[in-house]
Amino acid sequence: MSPLRHKLLRDIRAQRAQFLAVIVTIFLGVTIFAASYDSYQNLTASYETTATEFRFANLTVAGGDVEGFATLAAAEPGVESVELRTVADVPIQVGGLKLLGRVVGLPTGAQPSVNQVRVTEGTYLAASAPDLVLVEEHMADHFQLTPGDSFEILAPAGWVTVETGGVASSPEYIWPARDRQGLLTSPDNFGVAFVPESLAREIAGTDGSNEATVYFVNGAENEDLADLLLSKAAAGGATVSFTRADQPSNTALSEDLKGFEELAVFFPFLFLTAAALATYVMISRLVHAQRPYIGVMLANGFTRRQILTHYLGYGVLPGLAGALPGALAGVLLARVITGLYTSMLSIPVTLVQFYPATLIAGVAFGLVTSVLAAIAPALLASRSAPAEAMRGNVPVGGGRPSIPERIVPPLRRLPIPWRMAMRGIERNPRRTAFTVLGVVLSLTLVLVSWGMLDTIVRLMDRQFVEIQQEDATVYFTGPVESADVTGLQSVPGVAVAEPVLQIPAVLTAGGRYETTLVTYQTGTTMHRFFGEDGRERPLPTDGILLGQALRELLRIEEGGTVTLSAAGTAVDVRVAGFIDEPIGTMAYASRDYLEELTGLELPATAALIRYSEGSDLDSVRAVLVEQESVAAFEDANALYDTAQEYMIFFYVFVGVMLVFGGAMAFALIFSAMSVNIAERTREVATLLAVGTERRQISRMITAENMTVALIGVPLGLGAGYLAAKQAMASFESDLFAFDLYIRPSTLVVSALAILVVALLSQWPGLRAIGRLDIAKIVKERSM
């Protein structure tokens, strides 16, 4: 090994703590990149393979003349298969619960040509067993249904008992969403059963199919074809039509994938930037300290290229040491994440692959980061003038009063240690800037993660506590009469009951949007409406309220007119305003207003109830479910509870990010502060020599370091807020409005946490003061 390489390794060993900090930061950045990017790739591949293997529909059309549409679609080049089926949202009674479920008709004997299912338990539907059904995996898990178990489905003629013939997963229900506007469901409130088509028709009370599913050649996406077929579907009177991208389950999964994509870019960027800063600070200090040796090497004939390469080595080695294991760990972690994730969601096909490109990219990112950081100091070293460098006494930064002292001259009368701290900050502006940037990056990392959590908690509270006022929705076995609703109020524990109508609707203006129309009675107390200005407003009696995303999607303004197609009719309605709701983009209207406008009688589809205070919710539910007229019961709190369960993942995520953020902050601030202390070793030794106590010196250095950290705090809070806003905006869609909300306590705790990390990170440096060889240092030439 060449002497220079020995020197490189020994220098690194001598400063192992600082190099280790850099290595750890690079390791974390590369690990997060490789883990999240490979998870993203694995999940995307799993979804795509699932879609192909199970012939996941490229297009689904419901309502109107679906048979006519199916004929038209089948004739289109690019369409491989068209399947007709019957789908009905009907009450299901299982395990003492009544929920609003869904039956999906399937051919018996053989899988359909579109939207096939994977039978995980039992057997596929057979013509010889018309009462056997397949239970969708989530429902089967929740109610512990296995082949042989029976449950009931409400048909027009009454409850039909069916037997579980098997358990199945489906690409349509990987995420068990009822519809696009109802991505959040609870297994207590929604379950799917795949039944023989004939039984599905019987349950739905129809003679023919009501839904057509279309599979393009090889399942490949084809936007033009999809647009063409969507227009044909609309012409055929379809009430619901969506492409694969808008399919409810797929929409939810895409949102999740977006999260992985975001993780794969944003967080590694933060970590690698931090690593670059730490590397730069460290190597700059090294070059500064080794100027005389650099001079000697140059004087002895080393070429500038050799010096450049040598000092680049201080970036290459930690870069490789962090990036190689980081990429490997990330790739392995991605396998674990993918496995956990796909098993949690019951994705029919799990593809865990090795992507050499991720490994290479991870190593390259880590390496490029540290090499880029090393370039400037290495160039400085290689361009040194030998004679000047050998003298070693680089001019010390010219002293002058600090900016605050210049602006407020009385500050010059502050105790000298204070003045030293203020001036120390300006002494090496670049390093101060990097320390500040370190605090900013750390706070950004913490706030983006924590802001995400706060926003989602707030979003849940706003939707389920502030906006939705009902505790449950009760569905009836027959048309909902006023007496049914009034009757509910006599049930002990029920305080208020109101009728509600929820039907699929299509809104058309400058654009077209399929959503759910929800009508309440005038003066409803079951739903609060908040305008875009945040003010509450009543349900209008002269128009409809639309979710704010529709302003852009329909290109319509308040007071404009949209065509509302629902319940087999189409009317022009006035847009009374836009409302701000975090989940879903619905249309709301007063039932009286719509009945008057359409001239139709619009019977309620369910009743909303609110419990009396202090009532026992389980017993109220039990009483209601026992009533024969009650077909299904949807517990609004179950939805909230389910959402809260998912929050556990966020808590874990935020916890991990806080640990990572803390580690990054420690690594960065530790590097900067170590250099800060190292640069003034001689001053410290001199102060010790003249009799200054160690704790006094520690206080002076701490004051300076913490002042720098404090400067970074407001900047970090600002940057973190903006980054969090940007991160949340990237998740926004017509279905979710992620307005960033960060609790003030989050800001305070984050800032304090980073300051504590800053305080702790200088501890090793301050401890080193006690070990200084005063006699040796005071004798040394200034570096």
Add this chain to the structure above:
Amino acid sequence: MGLSLTNVWKTYGEGPTAVHALAGIDTEIASGEFTVILGPSGSGKTTLLNLIGGIDEATSGDLIVEDVKLIDMTADERTSFRRSAVGFVFQFFNLIPTLTAAENVELVANLTMHDGADRANEVLDQVGLGDRLNHFPSMLSGGEQQRVAIARALAKSPPILLCDEPTGELDFETGRLILALLRRVNREQGQTVLLVTHNAAIGEMADRVLRMRSGRIVEDRRNPQPVAATELTW
């Protein structure tokens, strides 16, 4: 009072690799004496100065400075000793670059008095820098920086002044001025001055000269007629 060293050893390492920086120093230096310690590099002169100043510890022997026994002191006790008993002047000045001349001195003066600002001005005036109080080190010449360093050493009015190659970084003229200043301080304030140098000519200005070699005092002589610093040549 003064200094008393009895069989003082300073050894680095152990066993066959042990290096004796000081090998049994025995000497006494009286209060108010201006002593120059001469010797080539590695002779142990700086080590001796560091032991007397309490910034290094002897391996064995007795070392009494101003009635304070320095052997077996804790770090805090040594700090306290340095604060009250000695002032240092280093070859490379070791001024804090972010503090003005006055602030550099005041910082040290504050260690022993409540408000060291007046004292700082007073000693800077004594070393001829009354008009440079608010200059930062980078604005001062080498000689001026060393004068600030001397003022800093004097600020606490220590009974002993320890100077390690105080002229090593200065040109001939400036070096002589600094030596003259040290001699003046010694005469006017009665401080004991120990000055380490490898420049034999400087020995001519001292009351006493200790010559060292290989960790031992090989010559101990007194100058009956010390030469004025301004008349030294080298």
